[in-house]
Amino acid sequence: MKINGIILAAGLSSRMQAFKPLLKLQNKTVIESCIDSMLKAGAGQVILVLGYRAEEVEAYLADKYARSRLKLAYNQNYAETDMLTSIKIGVSALKPCDAFYLLPGDMPAIHPETFRAVKEAMLRTQALAAFPAIDGKRKHPPLISWQCRDLILNFTGEGGLREVWKTLEDRVATVPVEDLGCLMDTDTKEDYHKLVNYLADQHSIPGEYIL
Template sequence: MKTNGILLAAGLSSRMKVFKPFLKIKGKMMIEHSVDSMFRAGVNQVIMVLGYRGEEVESLLRNTYDPSRLVFKYNDKYAETDMLTSVKLGISASSPCEAVYLLPGDMPAIHTRTFLAVREAMLQKHALAAFPTIDGYRKHPPLISFKCIERILAFTGEGGLRELWHQLESQIITVPVEDMGCMLDADTQEDYNRLADYMENLISS
């Protein structure tokens, strides 16, 4: 199955108070760790959806990765739109594939086996979407089949992604995983400290 990844990094980092993509863990920017996690999982292309300070992010990354494999797309209305808008932009910029992973840019610690687990589940069950779960709760990154992409692009109702998943519920499968990375983001300073400690311990071990 040919997969791409959509990395959502358009937000204002308002709760964190500092710009999250540039936060460092082991000498590397958080956003780089997020990109690398997708490439390690075998995705063909990552579409990074940018907004606030997007040009700074692009300028720092454009020479680090193959430009055909890391593509930058801008959500110019990042301050007034929700995540679904960025997802639609990322999907529209994606090269042909069979499914796309969705990952917030501040979740850099997802283990490769988690990406592969949802991929394998989708292949086996022919589902429209596959989510990893921890203790029964859905986590990132979901894998979304391109069979439902037109439906996502056409959705204009209330409720955003949550409502979309509700409408597709009968064709969504879940995969229990043991991956603390699915629980860690950087919404607050405390969250970031916990994430950095976790990743530094992983890298050091």
Template structure:
């Protein structure tokens, strides 16, 4: 199955009180770890959706990554729109593929085996969306079949992505994983400290 990825990094980082994508963990920017996690999982292309301080992020990342594999799209209304708006922009930048992973930029510690587990679940069940779960709760990153992209792009109602998933519920499959990275983001300084400590303690593979 040919997969691509959408990485969401358009937000203001308002709760963190610092700009999350450029925070350092293990000598690299957080956003670099997030990109790398997708490439380790075998994706061909990552679409990064930027907004606040987006040009700064793009300038830094262009020095490291192949521009044919890491592509930037901009949500110019990042301060007033929800995640679904950024997802739609990311979708519009995708090269042809069979499915796409969706990941917030402040979740850099997802293990490769988690990405592969949701892919296997999607293939096994012929599902349109596959989520990893921990203790029965859905986590990132979901894998989304390109068969439902038109549905996502056409959705204009209330409820954002939650409502999109609700409408696709009968075509969603879940797979339990043991991956602390699915539980860790960097919404607050405390969250960042916890994430940094975790990543310092292991080698992701």
């Protein structure tokens, strides 16, 4: 199964009042941790969608990843558009594959086993999208079939991808996980400090901690 990935990092970081992608987490940044977790989980190539302060992220990552593994795409209208616009830009930049992971760029603590769990769920059920679930609620990162590509690109309604999944409800799978990383982002300073403390408690780096 050939899998790629999309990470969304075009937003203004307005609630954080700091630039989230380049916040430090142990010996990495938030955006590096997101990229590394997805690559470690088996994504052949990651599309990183940038917008606000894109030049800084591009410069920071310039010598850290091979171009074959990390491709940058840009939402030039990041201040006026929603997340679905960035998703469409990422989807348009994908190389053909069987499926792709989708992850907000402020969720750096997803365990590789969670990525593998949704992959196994898709293979087992032949779903068009597979989500990790905690207490029965869908979380990031979903794995989305390439077959959904045109549906996503052509969707123009309100509600973003949630509305897309409603049209495919009988083809969406969920798999229970116990990954607290699925509940943690860096929306606010409080969220960031919780994340730092959580990762410190794991005595390792993001992507290698023990659940």
